[in-house]
Amino acid sequence: MTDSSPPHSPITLFDTLHAQCEQEWQAYCYHEFIGQIADGTLPEQCFRHYLMQDYLFLIHFSRAWALAVYKSETIADMRAAATTLNAHLNYEMGLHVKYCKSWGIEEKQLEEVEEASANMAYTRYVLERGLAGDILDLHVALAPCVIGYAVICKRLMEDPATRLSGNPYREWIEMYGGDEYQDIARKAVENLDNLAASRAGADRMKNLAKTFKQATVLEIGFWEMGLYLKM
Template sequence: MAEGGFSAKARDALAAPGTLFARLRDAARPSWEAYVAHPFVRGLTDGSLPEAAFRRYLTQDYLFLIHFARAYALAAFKHARVADIREAAATLHALIDHEMKLHVAYCAQWGIDEAAMEREPEAEETMAYTRYVLERGLAGDVLDLEVALAPCVIGYAEIGARMARDPALRVEGNPYRAWFEMYSGAEFRGVAEAAIARLDRLGAARGAEARWDDLVRTFDSACRLEARFWQMGLAAAG
């Protein structure tokens, strides 16, 4: 049984069995669980995460979002269908003109301004994950890129859904309540569900079955890099 008394599969809240994402998640289960059930996430859930860890995460996440936007610009370039180009461009627009502004506003509540985040050196863990995602997109096609992005795009919604079902969840007085409410909310779940559907379309069009082992390696590596990103935050707390 997994932490919290639920089996790992019982805690999966997104992606119907048989979808490409669900199959990738099952194939990379140890790395997936190390990511979505990381001690950093447990600290967010019960409110015990040291503030220094969260502040470090917030600053590096701002830098991460810059490269995340670059990844969707690359996705637009890699696509051939106009509808897919539009979708990637819309995501890029949402990241730059909406999500980053929300992130900056949220960080301001923690006393972190945008100028300070821009001056912050990238952590090795931030560089490792973001450059890995971009490398997979540059070396491969848009399916490789989307698989590398999936642990972040879909994983955060899975984490939010798990937190909502976790008996250890502390809502009142939890300093990370706003974070939990964002990633467990309907809006972000919709983003994740769209990514799951997009993976299925891309997989069918671009021969996922013939490339299965490579896609699993990409997904597994991205999960491990996500876990390292959490660990980077924890390390700041000493």
């Protein structure tokens, strides 16, 4: 089994969090959905289903970053969250719509798709943690997605068993495994540490670990939704 840690310097808050739910983290990073993407055998209807749900996920993800602006306690944190929000709403969602079109999915279909229960459970959990807690709680809930995709696709890019030539999912792998997204993940790891510096005493670690573990389990549910076309 190859490394499933993100590109960063040890020991970070992220190291501590995923070490406390290693079984769930491995189940997420090595899920069958990912295995079938790696060898190009994932049925295309499963990937289309995932892409359509991911569009809805991005909408709620943007709401989470808007909440991060509100929850921020410094101008610097507000600007950072606002920059990410702008990137999601005005750049990434446009790229996602374009990518979906290459798979035969029109924007109208994305706007009309019914939200899957796994999607709803995960996105509402992230928002709930942000509303109930502070900005650190919110970023910990977001971390399995933001950092996890980089971890997964970096491993796929480096694994000789991954089939890139002729793989219909190569662009997806390279998008999250490429330098641009890897840099986003590195900054997310650093941001967790910066936020934790003044907020994460020993008495908070139990709840932060619980949030991270639950978000990871819900990420597994997202793969399950895609693999088995669950609604």
